[in-house]
Amino acid sequence: MDTVMLARALFGTSLGFHIIYATLGVGLPLIIILCEIMHLITKDRHYAVMARRITKGFAILIAVSIASGTIVGVLMSLLWPGFMEIVGQVISLPFQIEIFAFLIEAVFMSIYLYAADRLSPVLRIISIFFVALGAVGSAILITDAHAWMNTPDGFRVVDGQIVDVRPWDAFFNPSFFITAMHVTLSAYMTGAFVIASVAAFKLLKRNKTEEERAYHMKGLILSLILGSTMSLATAINGHETAQMLHEYLPRKLAAAEGLFETQTHAPLAIGGFTDRETQEVKFAIEIPWALSFLAGNSFDTEVKGLNEFPEEDWPPLFIHTLFNVMVGIGTLLLLYSFFLLAWRFLLKKAFKPWMLGALTSGGPLAIIAIEAGWCFSCIGRQPWTITNVLRTTEAATTSEHVGILFFLFLILYVVLLFITSFVMRFYFKRNPVMADLKEV
């Protein structure tokens, strides 16, 4: 592989690793808040225990989140000097402001973790609220930089020079709000489904006492309600994100859907593989007219096809699959969580083991959707790092040491994935729910 490929591989892998922990870092605090509030309202100590146990897991994950975040932050500067030159002139504001979000999160996290016993319940909720605010703030701000890479704004390029810089126009670039919203909602959705998975898994075990079952059931219902709401919001907002693509990034939308010819009444292709030679999506289920409707809310919306663009500007066509995976999982989790809630509250029936069994896959699936969504967005931007401004090949470093670093970081990530799951299991085995329930 050449240096550019290695840099892409190293950076993509690092982000793919960071995002697992970072998304939970955004999603879990919201659930902790909900538990704290439920405890305040109902005085049910189960919720206090739940908040405490999720916080413990969160504290373990956040360490990896911060360490890997530091890695991506520094690596980005080292691997993409051509990109950083423009970032530093145009879009460094969100990166700067993000630091303050990190600080807020770090300060209040320590307070919540190490001073909880000295705080009143209301002060506790306030401090975990600031943790959540810091986390979602950092997600939104980094997403701003990402949105700007997709839809750059706030500067002009004249003879290769960046001129007429308007930092706040760059900050509020066209896709900022919609993208930030999508990232936030999907992170909350993921956090909720991860907790739902754990609760479902625990409820499937036979050797639990009544009290433990009651405890896990409360966790399940709470996270299911949150998860279903958030997945509905994610889907609606995802629809608007797709319309944003239609307006600003038609090339990406065309590649996502394997659409070659510009047309009205364009069909939506689900599944299958895009074939560059025959210009069609093989083995796909086609829904007539649906893509036009998705893109512009009417069947005669004209959707641009790939042939409008020079072929060297096409992103890799496999992003069609990444898009399908994200949307597929989103739809599945949306329908399934509403089904479960209806089963429980409308039909008033108890969950069957197979239902819980299926639900255990919810958390991992949501994380897969996050990975697919990000890879779709970043790979779908190729061959550009900043759409129509800077090519990835011009952005990359020329250092010859990227290969060895890629190898070392890969080992690091694999080892850390194992160690974190080991530490989580070990800790929660050693500190079973019953012990916590007795203690409070």
Added chain:
Amino acid sequence: MQESIIAITILWTFLYIYAMLGSLDFGAGFWGMIYGGKDNSRASLIANRFLSPTWEVTNVFLVLFVVALFSFFPFAASMLGVLFILPIGLGLILLTIRTTFMVFSHSVKRFGRLLQIISGITGLLIPALLVSILPVTLGGFIIMEVDTPNLLYGKLLTSFTTYSHILFGLCTELFLSALFLADYAHASGDKTATATYRKHAIWLGPITIVIAVITLFTLVPEASWFLDNVKANSYGFGMSFILFVLGYLALFLKDSSGNRGLFRYAVVFVILQYGFAIYAYGSAHLPYMIYPHLTANAGFTNPSMFYSLLVAYGVGLTILVPAFIFFWRLFLKDERYLKQD
């Protein structure tokens, strides 16, 4: 003052803050490891009590420095990236091991000691690795091939100056953290731990100064421009030395209750000592970021971005200062936290 000079002064301030916090952080991790065994665990307890709530905040300052570097000086990115990707990449791996293992060691008691040892040792290596970048910026270790700079690893690894820089970094880390932990233990009312850390501060202090002076004499011939600038800034270095002497003496003075060591004064003087030294070093380094290939001016961003960043810092700091005061009260002052067992 030129805008680029204001920018580099801000950047240098961030570096100063991180150098201090990082030394405390990594140093405390190291002392926590040393005393983490069976025999003298009071000292370890104190180190961990300081470390647990603060490491996240410290890490943010590292990120702050990196982000400020590339926001203020975007045109420095390509040279820094090519030159330092290997040492910094390795540093990141060590930092990740150190951070995660330190946190894990509290959750997995059975392997806690092993994890603590690994994180303690990696914590010692990180400042050493980072400090070894300094001699490179002074000149003599880079050759330009056409347009790309290349780091002469062979020369760097065999130069005496590299190792005296590293030694200086290590001593600073251990001296600062021992001194600070002596104060922290003192505030916690822990006599044994105070004595332990005071002892270490006493032997490490003079050694650090001696090594700092030696380091100046080991610079390679290409860096002689820097020595000239150091002489021109001798006022700053002189102040630094005086402050060191004051801080060191404070370790031997008796407080009102007759115990040896005015630790709070010692800490303040020594922090100021490093402040003067770091700013004097920084101004001797100007106008170069990397001699002779890169000046601060050439790396600088455009003014409109610069002023937006200043506004962002202003607003951010106003919000954060109250949070920091709250934090300080809870973990560095509150008796209930300090004196718990």
